[in-house]
Amino acid sequence: MAIEDRRQRERLARRRLITETAxxxxxxxxxxxxxxxxxxxxxxxxxxxxxxxxxxxxxxxxAVALEGFGELTEALRAARRDSPTPADQVARVAAAxxxxxxxxxxxxxxxxxxxxxxxxxxxxETPTPLIEAFAELREAVAAVAGTRDVDTxxxxxxxxxxxxxxxxxxxxxxxxxxxxxxxLLVEQIRGSTP
Amino acid sequence: MAIEDRRQRERLARRRLITETAxxxxxxxxxxxxxxxxxxxxxxxxxxxxxxxxxxxxxxxxAVALEGFGELTEALRAARRDSPTPADQVARVAAAxxxxxxxxxxxxxxxxxxxxxxxxxxxxETPTPLIEAFAELREAVAAVAGTRDVDTxxxxxxxxxxxxxxxxxxxxxxxxxxxxxxxLLVEQIRGSTP
DNA sequence: GCCCGGTAGTTAGCGTTGCTAGCATTAGCA
DNA sequence: TGCTAATGCTAGCAACGCTAACTACCGGGC
Numbered sequence: 001m002a003i004e005d006r007r008q009r010e011r012l013a014r015r016r017l018i019t020e021t022a023x024x025x026x027x028x029x030x031x032x033x034x035x036x037x038x039x040x041x042x043x044x045x046x047x048x049x050x051x052x053x054x055x056x057x058x059x060x061x062x063a064v065a066l067e068g069f070g071e072l073t074e075a076l077r078a079a080r081r082d083s084p085t086p087a088d089q090v091a092r093v094a095a096a097x098x099x100x101x102x103x104x105x106x107x108x109x110x111x112x113x114x115x116x117x118x119x120x121x122x123x124x125e126t127p128t129p130l131i132e133a134f135a136e137l138r139e140a141v142a143a144v145a146g147t148r149d150v151d152t153x154x155x156x157x158x159x160x161x162x163x164x165x166x167x168x169x170x171x172x173x174x175x176x177x178x179x180x181x182x183x184l185l186v187e188q189i190r191g192s193t194p
Numbered sequence: 195m196a197i198e199d200r201r202q203r204e205r206l207a208r209r210r211l212i213t214e215t216a217x218x219x220x221x222x223x224x225x226x227x228x229x230x231x232x233x234x235x236x237x238x239x240x241x242x243x244x245x246x247x248x249x250x251x252x253x254x255x256x257a258v259a260l261e262g263f264g265e266l267t268e269a270l271r272a273a274r275r276d277s278p279t280p281a282d283q284v285a286r287v288a289a290a291x292x293x294x295x296x297x298x299x300x301x302x303x304x305x306x307x308x309x310x311x312x313x314x315x316x317x318x319e320t321p322t323p324l325i326e327a328f329a330e331l332r333e334a335v336a337a338v339a340g341t342r343d344v345d346t347x348x349x350x351x352x353x354x355x356x357x358x359x360x361x362x363x364x365x366x367x368x369x370x371x372x373x374x375x376x377x378l379l380v381e382q383i384r385g386s387t388p
Numbered sequence: 389g390c391c392c393g394g395t396a397g398t399t400a401g402c403g404t405t406g407c408t409a410g411c412a413t414t415a416g417c418a
Numbered sequence: 419t420g421c422t423a424a425t426g427c428t429a430g431c432a433a434c435g436c437t438a439a440c441t442a443c444c445g446g447g448c
Contacts, residue, residue, distance in 0.1 A: 036435060048399095118364075151368070159362075159375070160353055160357050162357040172314050181349055188385075229405065229406080246425085
């Protein structure tokens with residue numbers, strides 16, 4: 001069985017090679033540059049090899065997106081951990097979210113605009129990385145929610161953060177005021193929390 | 195010169211025929227169905243005719259998006275006009291925004307995710323429909339802003355509304371709770387306004 | 389040690405995409 | 419009536435996602 005193990009190891013390694021190459025290529029030249037041909041030459045294999053690992057180009061983006069949600073979770077968790085008081089968590093986590101988006105443009109794109117199939121609720125199971133990232137924000141929000149419904153409030157904050165990122169990215173907001181917007185948003189959420 | 199007038203009228207009519215066909219086709223079958231070939235057969239002209247009016251497919255989407263911003267402005271204006279008190283405008287306008295997005299899926303897509311080139315600030319002039327739509331929301335927000343900076347607050351609300359629409363649309367939020375989210379958002383913005 | 393089956397990986401190609409060069413045809417003015 | 423210019427078409431290019439069909443090779447059975 002050792003031989004089968006080695007094969008599976010190699011398969012996994014190549015799968016990771018594909019997603020990592022796709023990601024770095026996207027980060028460097030944008031997702032439009034990530035074509036099956038370009039990606040295959042970049043990994044020094046022929047095109048059909050991609051399809052041994054993924055059903056379609058979209059599946060590759062989805063794999064990258066999932067990886068991104070894992071990293072986002074880590075970033076939010078670290079921000080929460082480093083907060084001096086629970087009430088500060090929202091501000092820290094919000095900033096971490098914003099920084100993550102700014103520092104991983106293409107990755108964020110894969111996570112939030114490029115992958116249509118990563119759903120939340122519904123019948124089919126939600127991918128755990130998605131749940132975990134959301135849960136981190138929820139914890140931060142819960143500390144200042146007061147009488148407000150935590151789930152709803154978290155969704156609103158989540159949406160507001162995403163909206164800010166996306167509109168800012170597309171030049172739909174005044175440049176140079178990102179920090180002010182983020183601060184104002186956090187103030188609205190914190191309300192009169194100590 | 196009457197002949198030249200007629201020609202220009204015809205050109206304009208065909209230009210509108212293109213954008214309207216693109217829009218209805220997108221609304222019916224999604225933007226993926228709007229290819230240059232499909233669109234050209236739909237308007238009963240050959241492909242190159244499209245390029246006599248627009249530089250690229252993206253330009254067509256942009257034209258549709260601009261039209262959409264005009265209609266959005268109208269919708270927000272009407273919502274504001276029908277508000278019983280100025281303090282109610284935010285809620286009405288927010289609902290109008292949400293309804294607009296729900297009722298014009300493809301159009302909203304063209305406006306907010308499909309058109310990358312419609313910028314706000316910066317050196318080049320911002321398209322007026324964009325300014326006007328934003329201004330309507332700004333008026334509504336101003337009525338409850340209090341000591342908060344109106345521009346920043348408007349941008350935050352604008353972003354939150356967009357984020358809610360987009361995440362909801364992609365199944366990233368709990369289905370069936372859109373109204374609650376919207377209400378909670380408005381409450382945060384209104385604060386303790388009478 | 390030799391053959392044989394399954395896997396790995398390739399080449400070549402299909403249908404479709406956005407976009408364009410270059411040719412007809414028609415309309416308007418002299 | 420004949421010339422010019424605009425109008426609109428056919429045909430085709432390069433690149434796209436994806437797949438069929440073939441070769442080479444590795445590993446286990448006699």
